[in-house]
Amino acid sequence: MTTLVGLDLAGRRVVVVGAGHVGMRRTRRFLEDGARVLLVDPSPTDEARRVASHGDVELRARPVRPEDLDGAWLVVAATDDRDLNARVAGWAEAGRTWCVNASDGLSGSAKVAASSTHGDLRVGVVSNGPADSRRVAAVRDALGWYVEAGQVDLRRHRRRTGRVVLVGSGPGAAGLVTTAGREALATADVVVTDRLGATWLLEQLPEDVEVVDVGKSPTNHPVPQHEINRLLVEHASAGRTVVRFKGGDPYLFGRGGEEVHACRAAGIPVEVVPGVTSAFSVPALAGIPVTQRGVATSVLVASGHAGAEPATTAALLAGATVVLLMAVSSLPEICAAALADGVDPELPVAVIERGSTVDERVSRATIGTAARVMAAAGVRAPAIVVLGLVAAEGFLDDEVCATPVREAADV
Missing domain, CATH: 3.40.50.720 (NAD(P)-binding Rossmann-like Domain)
Known part of the structure; x- marks a missing residue:
């Protein structure tokens, strides 16, 4: 034995x-x-x-x-x-x-043992009799899948020092939540969640996991950031594992840095599980490559809350793709500034609402027509805005994709 x-x-x-x-x-x-x-x-x-x-x-x-x-x-x-x-x-x-x-x-x-690692747990399988590597590997893989799918309650039952885990839940689609993110969620005693991302996963948590909704919308900020920071520190100080469940990636306009700083300042162990950012994944799912050899070899990601920044216009004039988050209300101002600085009014614009979900909608326009077209379409947040040649409808079917205008070295 x-x-x-x-x-x-x-x-x-x-x-x-x-x-x-x-x-x-x-x-x-x-x-x-x-x-x-x-x-x-x-x-x-x-x-x-x-x-x-x-x-x-x-x-x-x-x-x-x-x-x-x-x-x-x-x-x-x-x-x-x-x-x-x-x-x-x-x-x-x-x-x-x-x-x-x-x-x-x-x-x-x-x-x-044939083993798989899940956070701070390792699951192992061995044979009691003669070695049978394929058999034990098959059992290991089945057990590993079960854990990774969030089907196991991974909460700690022996009290230890509390901690905070910032988890990026991606843009919302089921398949875009990372394995590490789902495993971290299964360890939570408390979940402090946004309103965006894969919030449907919260329905699978045990009933005694406390869920605190601090989600913001463009016109409604019920829980200020300093209060969110206080909640994280307070629950972790009581010895709980706290998952801060955030849409997209915690460090891309998600205020993850502020939350990590608050935890460190309070002496709370904190870690970050990166998420699939909507800035790149949502355009990709809509058929928009944010870079394309010979067409757009760089990309700028900016917040619409900052309004018409000089960096945005400069990037467009340089031929880069610009991806804007939280920019539905500020898009007219940003387009007007770009036109005033000499950006081609025919430069394509795409706005993807509720990206990666069954309710996804893509609206097309140009820099010159975006304000009028998006208003007429009733575009609403959450949405991702893409400005640049790659945002043109049917771009991937165009001959320019097969034969780049400016040949670039293969990387």
Whole structure:
């Protein structure tokens, strides 16, 4: 019967005998765990030499010797010689060192679990009998999917220091929430949420998770930012895991920096899970590439709340794509300033409302007509505004996409 034990190998010596496929796979795994790896093989592969060239693996290009195991916490015998693997396992047994024998998974004193990592949890699967790598990997993957899908309550039951996790929930579509974001949400005792993004996920939380809605709209700011900061610190100070659930990405006009600063100032552990930003994902889903070789090789992302900034006009005059967030009400002012500064009135404009959702709508105009067209269409927030050649209707069907106007070097 095999007992599952988690080994902390960070900074500890691990010896891998054999630099073949199995040995290198194990070596990469141990490096990820922070181990000090000694790799022994009389004919190391080019891959083994490349890995060793980075300095975090010691490579001995010769046959293994018993003294190579001195000081090791764990040994892996992974050569293609079953007898040699058995001898290495015997040396490890004599030295009371845990050893994985890759030949059969039975004669060694340890097994490496097929595992998946989910935040601060690692799920592992091993065979009780003869090794069956495909079988345990299939079970691991199934368990990992179940955790990643948010189907497991990952809240801590043993009280620990409270913490805050800022989670970017993307523009709203189910498939655009990151795995790390869903896993973080499953750890929450308290969720402080905006009104945008994948808020539908909150319906899947256990009933005793406290949800605090601080969402803002263009004309309604019920909870000021300093109060949101206070809520995060207060709940975390009480020992809770607080998820600040934000639309898009926390650091792109999401005031994530202010919230992180407030937590750090209060001595609260805080981390950030990036989200898929609507600035790029919403145009992409609407068939608008914000950059295109030979057409638009740079992009400026700006807040409509800032109004007609000189940087916006300068970017348009330079041929860049400009993506505006929170700009429905300020679009007429921004277009007027661009026209006054000499931007071509025929430059395309696209406005994507409720991007990535079933209610998505795309309206097209030009710099010269945008104010009138968008008013007539009744465009409302939330919306993403794209200004530039790439915003033209049917742009990806145009010959210019297949044969760029200005040939650029491949990157």
